[in-house]
Each structure stands twice: as structure tokens, then as C-alpha cells.
Amino acid sequence: VDNIKYNYGDIQAVKGITFTVKEGEIFGFLGPNGAGKSTTINMLTGQLYPKKGRITVLGLDITKKSGEVQAQIGICFERTNLYEQMSAIENLKLFADLYGVKKFDADDLLITVDLKGRGKDRVSSFSKGMKQRLMVARSLINKPKILFLDEPTEGLDPTSADNIRNVILKERQRGATVFLTTHDMLEADKLSDRVAFIDDGEIIALDTPYNLKQKYGKRSIKAQITTEIGEIEDREISMDNENTAGEVHTLFDKEKVVTIHSKEASLEDIFIQITGRGLTG
Incomplete structure (x- = not known):
């Protein structure tokens, strides 16, 4: 990420930030609501293009090769965007078709996120935590090289949040890179290899949690x-x-x-x- 900027009219949401995420690491992108986290993740995943600057994901320019990038990444949004009147398995199969994934084990994905036996149930009957876990399962359909998670445990009960944290760690063990946006500093401290603090559209610190504590704590x-x-x-x-x-x-x-x-x-x-x-x- 090289000096990217984004504005909504006169509002500067992202003000020229630069950073690199290493292959296979969990990178925590931390800051309060409105700091620029979601705008940044939207640019990294090709849903928004930066007004200035350059983003390279998996060696590809996101503004020129967004389709190739999106085929190799998984995204879990902060807000639920599932098809409520479809079953859990139908939701997963739909997105498998969109990704062009012909062979995947829906039941195994549901087991991964602790939804065993709920595959045929309508999503409208799910709790918030269950929906969030299903969204995480959906983001894993294509075995992504990079997993983008936007506030994945926001508002969840402790059990659901802990399940999602375990999934994140397993994905890192598989070799995936995880880009985690959150304002939950305790969660980021537990999971992240390195963290960046973003405030008012600017990165104000970037290092390992240990080094930040040694420097400032x-x-x-x-x-x-x-x-x-x-x-x-x-x-x-x-x-x-x-x-x-x-x-x-x-x-x-x-x-x-x-x-x-x-x-x-x-x-x-x-x-x-x-x-x-x-x-x-």
C-alpha cells in the first residue's frame, strides 16, 4: 500500500497511508469507528479505488486486476449480507458458484464455524452470532490466500467470538494471510503478529504488539x-x-x-x- 488517499466529497477518509503486509501474517488494522478502517479495506479488496496512490495485492495492481485478486481472497464484512430466506448451505453454494468453485464441502465449512447440523435451516432463524459465523464460512469457500475480516466479532457473545478467533488462527496455520480490522484492542493483541493504529485517516503507529508496549507502555x-x-x-x-x-x-x-x-x-x-x-x- 503506497500513499493511498480517499475522500467522500470534502471529507478526507484516508490521508496518504503506506504499509506492507507480509505473507502468512495476521495484520491488525486498529482504530475507532470512523477512523478509515472500512474505507481502507474496501480499497484493498477492489470495491473502491484510491483517489491517489497505489495498491498491490498478491503482486497485482488492484485497480487493474481486481477480478484476478478477488478470485484469490476471502472477505467477511462488518454488516451481515446473507440471503435470509435461503438455507445456510444454499448461501454457501451460491457464493461457490460466484467464485467458480465446483468442489467444496459445505458441511465441513459449517463444522469449522460451529454450525454443524444447521445447514438446511433458513438463515432468518439464525442468531446474530450464527449469521456472523456463516459469513466467515462463506469467506473460506475458495481457500483464500488473503482473508479480509472487517470487525468479525463485533457485538458477538463470548462463545461465538472465541470460535471466530480460532478460525482465524487455523487459517494462518493453513498459510493464509489475514487482514483484520477491529477496534477491539484486546482481540488484536491476542491474534496479531503486527498492528497498525489508524486515526483520522492516518497511520500513527505500526509494529508488533510487544514492541509497541516496550516503546510506549x-x-x-x-x-x-x-x-x-x-x-x-x-x-x-x-x-x-x-x-x-x-x-x-x-x-x-x-x-x-x-x-x-x-x-x-x-x-x-x-x-x-x-x-x-x-x-x-
Whole structure:
């Protein structure tokens, strides 16, 4: 991705971003709603063309070879776009026909996303989580080289979200590259090899979660102690001070410690530190 820009009228949605995604990695593209994530993924998949800049996907210019690219990728949108009056298997077969895939195992795909035995049921009878899992299954029909997932676990219950995370990891094991857009920093931290922060149409940081935490994060030791009157109070000691060991020794020497653990900055903490605002701000 080389210096791409996109605007809706006078609104600059994407302001000249540049990055490279490595083959076989899970790349987290993170930012709050309205930051430019969905516009970017639409350009990467050939649904929008950049006003300026160049995008190469699988060695092909997306603006000139979008059909060839789309035949080798899978896409799962943030919003459900299934045929509600058709069954799960009918939805999968329809998209297999569109992709020109003649041989695929619909039942196996449904098992992959924990929808075993629901293939003949109408999609209109599915819960939101079931529909989202079916959309993920649909994105896998052509065994894509790149899987684009736009907020794949948004609004899902923990079980459905965990199932989709497991599918993402299995796809990476298969050799697929995964481009994951989300504003769920915890999910991105668990899954991503590298992450990019996008805010107001610009990439403001790009690195591994570990390196971002080392660069921007603050490490600390958090403890709970019991006071003389039996109340629980919190204590926090920075791990980056010269006298950290002495402060920990004093804590145990003078206080009754109930619990103690280390704490590192989360990706959300780092995003707030860099931008000065949270993911919903």
C-alpha cells in the first residue's frame, strides 16, 4: 500500500497511508469507528479505488486486476449480507458458484464455524452470532490466500467470538494471510503478529504488539494490602524506576500484602497515549 488517499466529497477518509503486509501474517488494522478502517479495506479488496496512490495485492495492481485478486481472497464484512430466506448451505453454494468453485464441502465449512447440523435451516432463524459465523464460512469457500475480516466479532457473545478467533488462527496455520480490522484492542493483541493504529485517516503507529508496549507502555507492579482496620487498599509501584526493588521490599516489610501481580500497558492504553483519546472518542 503506497500513499493511498480517499475522500467522500470534502471529507478526507484516508490521508496518504503506506504499509506492507507480509505473507502468512495476521495484520491488525486498529482504530475507532470512523477512523478509515472500512474505507481502507474496501480499497484493498477492489470495491473502491484510491483517489491517489497505489495498491498491490498478491503482486497485482488492484485497480487493474481486481477480478484476478478477488478470485484469490476471502472477505467477511462488518454488516451481515446473507440471503435470509435461503438455507445456510444454499448461501454457501451460491457464493461457490460466484467464485467458480465446483468442489467444496459445505458441511465441513459449517463444522469449522460451529454450525454443524444447521445447514438446511433458513438463515432468518439464525442468531446474530450464527449469521456472523456463516459469513466467515462463506469467506473460506475458495481457500483464500488473503482473508479480509472487517470487525468479525463485533457485538458477538463470548462463545461465538472465541470460535471466530480460532478460525482465524487455523487459517494462518493453513498459510493464509489475514487482514483484520477491529477496534477491539484486546482481540488484536491476542491474534496479531503486527498492528497498525489508524486515526483520522492516518497511520500513527505500526509494529508488533510487544514492541509497541516496550516503546510506549509503562510497566508496574500492582498490589492489594490489608489496612489496620481490615480494609483493602491498592498500591502500585513502577517497574522502570531505579529503586523498584527497594520499594517492593518496603511494601512487603511494612504492609500486609494480599495479592500482587505485574501489569503491562494494553494496546488501548498505548492508543490513548499516542492520540489523546479513546476508541469511542
